[in-house]
Amino acid sequence: MMSSLSNVSEMLERNLELFAGxxxxxxxxxxxxxxxxxxxxxxxxxxxxxxxSYYRRYRPLLGEGILFGHRLPxxxxxxxLLLLLPKAKQEGQYLMAMAAPLLTxxxxxxxxxxxKGGINGADKLxxxxxxxxxxxxxxRRASLYHSELSKPVSPFDIEQWVGRYRCELEGRALEIHAxxxxxxxxxxxxGSRLLLQHLxxxxxxxxxxxxxxxxxxxxxxxxxxxxxxxxxxxxxLALESSRRTLAANGVAARVYPSDxxxxxxxSYAHLISNPPFHAGLKTFYAATETFLADARSYLQPGxxxxxxxxxxxxxxxxxxxxFRHTDTVADDRRFRIYHCHQ
Numbered sequence: 061m062m063s064s065l066s067n068v069s070e071m072l073e074r075n076l077e078l079f080a081g082x083x084x085x086x087x088x089x090x091x092x093x094x095x096x097x098x099x100x101x102x103x104x105x106x107x108x109x110x111x112x113s114y115y116r117r118y119r120p121l122l123g124e125g126i127l128f129g130h131r132l133p134x135x136x137x138x139x140x141l142l143l144l145l146p147k148a149k150q151e152g153q154y155l156m157a158m159a160a161p162l163l164t165x166x167x168x169x170x171x172x173x174x175x176k177g178g179i180n181g182a183d184k185l186x187x188x189x190x191x192x193x194x195x196x197x198x199x200r201r202a203s204l205y206h207s208e209l210s211k212p213v214s215p216f217d218i219e220q221w222v223g224r225y226r227c228e229l230e231g232r233a234l235e236i237h238a239x240x241x242x243x244x245x246x247x248x249x250x251g252s253r254l255l256l257q258h259l260x261x262x263x264x265x266x267x268x269x270x271x272x273x274x275x276x277x278x279x280x281x282x283x284x285x286x287x288x289x290x291x292x293x294x295x296x297l298a299l300e301s302s303r304r305t306l307a308a309n310g311v312a313a314r315v316y317p318s319d320x321x322x323x324x325x326x327s328y329a330h331l332i333s334n335p336p337f338h339a340g341l342k343t344f345y346a347a348t349e350t351f352l353a354d355a356r357s358y359l360q361p362g363x364x365x366x367x368x369x370x371x372x373x374x375x376x377x378x379x380x381x382x383f384r385h386t387d388t389v390a391d392d393r394r395f396r397i398y399h400c401h402q
Contacts, residue, residue: 067200068144068172069094075197075204076101078170079140085162087132087155088144089173090114095122098142108132108159112294112317113347128317130239130300131218132158139164145173145182151241151297152178152185154221160189160213167209169193172202179203189213222304229256229279236273237304239297243272243336251395252276252334255368258390258397262287264329264360269351270336271315274302280332281311289313292324294347320350327358331365349378356382356402364401371396 065073069092079101086095087108095107095118107126109115115128127133141159146152163169169190173179175198182205186193193207223238227248238245244252252275262284268277271291281289291302291313303315318324335348352375355365365383369375371394379386383400390397 064092065094065097066092068174068202069097070200071197071202071204072142072172073097074199078168078196078206079142082140082168083138084140084142085132085136085138085159086142086144087159088142088152089146089177090144094144095126102140106136106138110296112296113319116319116322128296130296131216132162134162134216136162137164138162138167140168140170142170142172145171145177145179146241147177148241149178149181154240156185156189157221158216158218160209161216163209163213165209169207169209170196170204172204175201175203179205222301227275229253230283232279232282234275234278234282235305235308236275236278237308238273238301242295242298242301243270243334244275245273245301248275249334251368251370254390254392254395255332255334255366255397256280258366258399259332260330260364260366260399262330262332264288265326266290266330266332267292267324267328267358269331269333270348271302272298272334274305274315276332276334277302277313278305278309278311281306281313282309290328291315292318294319320347321354321358324358327360327363329360329363331355331359331363331367333365333367335367335369345373348375352378353382355400359402362401364399366397366399368395368397370394 079098082102084102084105090109099105109128118126171182186207190207190210193205196206197204223245225236227234256279265288268291271277271293277291293299299315306313379400384402386400388396389399
């Protein structure tokens, strides 16, 4: 039974002939059953996703046809690429640069996206790879552009896509490494800075939930070198960024994907988070609300949860349901720091 399709997928459903008999690579903003719609029409199909939640959902249906990670393996060849335009412009450029060396000369280059999501920039995105694209369709508030790979392609070098910056926390300089589209990719956000200023004393097993570029985890590891530190995220680009940030600053930690608590085992002395609330073009709270509602089950006796949240987010009622004590330890009108314990 096909689940409801996004407006982009509904538009693509009108253009299935473009994929007929192709060795198709699909990447970008995957969010529905589009692969199941495409599969009967192609010769082969490989999905590449940086979203662990999507990977977990579709792995039973697609088997080895779906890949999760921060980069594609370079031992395959495709004659068509469908890029579902991600929210971050630079992430789209990253995916194109990574996929292009795996395409045969003359391969179809197809880019689809929401009209509010930057799809009008398809010309610039495709310019390094082919001639001016044709606009194949515009429907359901979405558009589809089509070109062919007609220009020479350089081998993919991930180091060219790693952004680096330095920030100072409590007199200590940190070097942050981040891939495109990752939270805190360009600078330390004010919410994380406020959280780091109001962390409780840390000991034992500590989880950084939604680790982004690894700023929080790195700072905690440096200021509390005795902790057993773990970092999780659903975004493979964030996980790789965190690994690089930790390595650059000499911090040891376990970094791995988890869809909220899906891959987490055992309990913690501290759960620390600047929790995400955006996904794609939409505001999305479900993962964070699940994280907060179930947090008590993953804390050791005497353990505590400390988070930062935008002041307008209604997280306090969820926290008060799960914890006897929910304290607002800082509030600068933009962000609030909540500390919760039994």
